[in-house]
Amino acid sequence: MSKLTIPVRKFDAVIVGAGGSGLRAAIQLSEAGLKTAVLSKVFPTRSHTVAAQGGVSASLGNSEEDHWHWHMYDTVKGSDWLGDQDAIEYMCRMAPEVVVELEHFGMPFDRTDEGKIYQRPFGGHMSNFGEKPVRRACAAADRTGHAMLHALYQRNVRANTQFFVEWMALDLIRDDSGQVLGVIALEMETGDVVAFHAKATVFATGGAGRIFYSSTNAFINTGDGLGMAARAGIALEDMEFWQFHPTGVAGAGVLITEGVRGEGGILRNSANERFMERYAPNAKDLASRDVVSRAMVTEINEGRGCGPNKDFVLLDITHLDPATIMKRLPGIREISIQFAGIDPIKAPIPVVPTCHYQMGGVPTNYKGQVVSQDATPIPGFYAAGEVACASVHGANRLGTNSLLDLLVFGKSSGDSVIDDLRSGAIGLKELPADYAERTLSRLNRLNTQTGGASVNETRLELQRTMQKHCGVFRFKDMLVEGVAKILDVEKAVLRTEIKDKSQVWNTARVEALELDNLIEVAKATMISAEARKESRGAHVRDDAPDTAANPNGRDDVNWHKHTLWHRESNRLDYKPVIMKPLSVESIALKTRSY
Amino acid sequence: MGDREKLNRLRWRCTRRAMLEMDLLLGEFLDRIFPTLNPEQADAFVNLADMEDLELWPLVNGSRECSDPVQAEVVALLRDVRVK
Numbered sequence: 001m002s003k004l005t006i007p008v009r010k011f012d013a014v015i016v017g018a019g020g021s022g023l024r025a026a027i028q029l030s031e032a033g034l035k036t037a038v039l040s041k042v043f044p045t046r047s048h049t050v051a052a053q054g055g056v057s058a059s060l061g062n063s064e065e066d067h068w069h070w071h072m073y074d075t076v077k078g079s080d081w082l083g084d085q086d087a088i089e090y091m092c093r094m095a096p097e098v099v100v101e102l103e104h105f106g107m108p109f110d111r112t113d114e115g116k117i118y119q120r121p122f123g124g125h126m127s128n129f130g131e132k133p134v135r136r137a138c139a140a141a142d143r144t145g146h147a148m149l150h151a152l153y154q155r156n157v158r159a160n161t162q163f164f165v166e167w168m169a170l171d172l173i174r175d176d177s178g179q180v181l182g183v184i185a186l187e188m189e190t191g192d193v194v195a196f197h198a199k200a201t202v203f204a205t206g207g208a209g210r211i212f213y214s215s216t217n218a219f220i221n222t223g224d225g226l227g228m229a230a231r232a233g234i235a236l237e238d239m240e241f242w243q244f245h246p247t248g249v250a251g252a253g254v255l256i257t258e259g260v261r262g263e264g265g266i267l268r269n270s271a272n273e274r275f276m277e278r279y280a281p282n283a284k285d286l287a288s289r290d291v292v293s294r295a296m297v298t299e300i301n302e303g304r305g306c307g308p309n310k311d312f313v314l315l316d317i318t319h320l321d322p323a324t325i326m327k328r329l330p331g332i333r334e335i336s337i338q339f340a341g342i343d344p345i346k347a348p349i350p351v352v353p354t355c356h357y358q359m360g361g362v363p364t365n366y367k368g369q370v371v372s373q374d375a376t377p378i379p380g381f382y383a384a385g386e387v388a389c390a391s392v393h394g395a396n397r398l399g400t401n402s403l404l405d406l407l408v409f410g411k412s413s414g415d416s417v418i419d420d421l422r423s424g425a426i427g428l429k430e431l432p433a434d435y436a437e438r439t440l441s442r443l444n445r446l447n448t449q450t451g452g453a454s455v456n457e458t459r460l461e462l463q464r465t466m467q468k469h470c471g472v473f474r475f476k477d478m479l480v481e482g483v484a485k486i487l488d489v490e491k492a493v494l495r496t497e498i499k500d501k502s503q504v505w506n507t508a509r510v511e512a513l514e515l516d517n518l519i520e521v522a523k524a525t526m527i528s529a530e531a532r533k534e535s536r537g538a539h540v541r542d543d544a545p546d547t548a549a550n551p552n553g554r555d556d557v558n559w560h561k562h563t564l565w566h567r568e569s570n571r572l573d574y575k576p577v578i579m580k581p582l583s584v585e586s587i588a589l590k591t592r593s594y
Numbered sequence: 595m596g597d598r599e600k601l602n603r604l605r606w607r608c609t610r611r612a613m614l615e616m617d618l619l620l621g622e623f624l625d626r627i628f629p630t631l632n633p634e635q636a637d638a639f640v641n642l643a644d645m646e647d648l649e650l651w652p653l654v655n656g657s658r659e660c661s662d663p664v665q666a667e668v669v670a671l672l673r674d675v676r677v678k
Contacts, residue, residue, distance in 0.1 A: 045612075254614060505599040505606070
C-alpha cells in the first residue's frame with residue numbers, strides 16, 4: 001500500500017472551506033504574498049454563511065454609547081462561563097476593527113442618516129454589563145452573510161487566491177512529530193485524489209449540524225473538518241454543546257420564526273391540549289426558547305407527540321383571522337405549504353426543536369492556532385469559524401457573534417500563519433512515505449465493499465439516534481442508551497456500500513465520505529454529553545435540575561471545565577476554562593439569568 | 595461528460611447549496627419533476643440552479659417574477675413542489 005502514490009501540489013497555505021472564515025483567512029495570506037489554495041465543496045458564495053441573516057456585532061457605538069468590555073461581559077454570560085475569557089476579550093476588542101475593514105472591502109452595510117454603519121439591538125447584547133439592550137448588530141438588510149461572502153470573495157479574486165471548487169478534502173496529513181503538512185483531497189469532476197502539501201493548513205469547514213434529524217443547517221454541513229481532525233488524532237472540544245431553535249418544520253428542519261407565536265400561535269400535543277399552560281402558566285407559548293423546547297420534548301417523550309411516530313407537536317394558528325395570516329405571516333404560510341404540505345390557515349404546522357449551531361469544535365487559541373491539551377500549538381495547523389472552538393461561544397452562542405467569530409479568527413489564523421512562517425516555527429517538511437495510505441485504504445474499502453450498508457439509511461439512523469437520544473433536552477438513561485446505539489451506527493458506517501464505482505462526478509462516493517465525518521461528530525457529541533452530569537448553557541439534563549446549590553443545574557465545582565473527546569477508544573479528558581482575560585479583570589462566575 | 599455525470603453534477607449543485615430550503619426544494623424537483631421537462635425547460639432549470647439562493651428564493655416564493663417565459667414555466671413548477 002505504501003508504494004501507492006498520488007499527485008502532489010505545493011502551496012504556502014491550504015485553506016479548507018470557503019465560507020466567511022476561510023475567505024477572511026485567505027485574504028490575509030494572499031495579500032501577504034503567500035501562495036494560497038482554498039478548497040471548497042461548492043462555489044464560495046454558496047457557503048452556508050449565506051444563511052446568517054441577522055448581523056455582525058461590534059461595539060462601534062454608532063447609535064448610542066457602547067464598549068467592547070460590555071460586549072465581552074455579554075459573551076461570557078451567554079457562554080454560561082464556559083467561554084475562554086482571553087479569546088472572548090480578543091474577539092470583542094477586535095470587532096470594531098474587523099467590521100470597519102469589511103466595510104472597506106466593499107460590504108454594503110445599512111447606514112444611519114449621518115452615513116455611519118447602522119446598528120440594531122439583538123438578543124443578549126446589553127450596555128453597561130447587562131443593564132439594558134444596546135444597538136450593536138451591524139447588518140446589510142436581511143442578507144448580511146450573503147453580502148459578507150461577496151465582499152470577501154471579490155477581495156480574494158483581487159489578491160489572486162487560487163480556488164479549487166467542487167473539491168472535497170478527505171484527510172489531514174501529519175508526520176511523526178505531529179506537524180500538519182496539508183490535506184489529501186478529491187476532485188469531484190475527475191475523481192482524482194491529490195495531496196495539497198503546504199506549510200500551513202487552515203480549517204474553515206463550518207459546522208456539522210447535519211448529525212441531527214431535524215436541523216436548520218444546509219446539507220453541506222457535514223463536519224468534514226471535525227472528521228478529518230479526529231481521524232488525525234486531534235481531540236474535539238465541548239462537542240456536547242449545540243444550540244437548538246424550538247420550532248423547525250418536523251422532518252424538513254426549515255425554521256418557523258418565533259414571530260408566529262408572537263402573533264398568537266399556540267403549541268398543541270396529540271390530545272389537542274395547549275400544553276405550555278402547564279409548563280409556563282404566565283408566559284405560555286411565549287416563554288423563552290429553552291423552556292419551550294424542553295416542554296415540547298417532554299410532551300414527545302411522554303407519548304403525547306403527534307403523527308404516526310408521535311415525534312412532533314403542532315403549532316396552531318388556525319384560530320387567527322386568515323387575513324392576519326396573509327398580512328403578517330405570508331412567508332411562514334409559504335414555508336408551511338412547501339415544506340410541511342400544510343396550509344396553516346386550515347391546519348396546524350408540525351414542529352420540533354431543531355439543531356442550529358455547533359459551539360464546540362477543533363480546539364484553538366485566540367490566535368487561530370489549533371492546540372493540544374496542554375495549550376501548545378500543533379505546528380502547521382489552524383482553524384476558524386464554526387469548526388473551531390476558541391472557545392468564544394462556550395456553552396451557548398450569542399446571536400451575531402458567529403459572523404464576528406468568522407472575521408476575527410479568520411484574520412487571526414491568517415496572521416498566525418504569517419508569524420509562524422517568519423519565525424521559522426513552520427516550513428515545508430517532507431511528506432512521510434505512507435502519508436496517503438489511510439485515505440487510499442478508506443477509498444479502496446468503499447470501492448470494493450459488497451453486502452454493505454446503505455449510505456442513506458445509515459445516515460438517517462445516525463440522525464434519528466442523535467435527535468432522540470441527544471437532542472435539546474437530555475435524559476440520563478437515553479444518553480447511556482444513545483452511546484451504545486451510536487457505536488452500533490458506527491459499525492454500519494464502516495461497511496457502507498455504494499453501487500456506483502465510477503470516477504467522474506460520483507456523488508454517491510462523496511456522500512459516503514461525508515458520512516465518515518458525520519459519525520465522528522456524532523460519537524463525540526453523544527459521548528461528551530453522556531459524561532457531563534450537569535446542565536450548562538445549551539446542554540440541559542433532566543437529572544441536573546435547578547436547585548439552590550446548583551442554580552439552573554450548573555455544577556461549577558465539578559464541571560466548570562472543557563471536554564476533550566479523543567477518537568481513539570472514545571476517551572474523554574478535561575481542561576480548565578481560561579478565566580484570565582488579556583488585559584482586564586476576570587468576569588467571575590455568577591448565575592446566568594436574563 | 596456523459597448524461598449520468600451531468601445529472602450527478604446537477605444533483606450536487608441542487609443539494610449542496612447555501613440554504614436548507616433550496617437543498618430541499620431543488621432536490622425534490624430534480625427527483626420528481628426534472629425527468630418530465632422538455633429540453634428547453636430542462637435548460638432553464640439548469641440555469642435556475644446556477645443562480646445564488648438569495649436570487650432564486652424570491653422567484654420561488656413569488657416576491658419577484660421571471661422575465662423569461664420558459665423560466666417562468668419552470669419556476670411555476672418549482673413553486674408547486676411539496677417537500678415531504
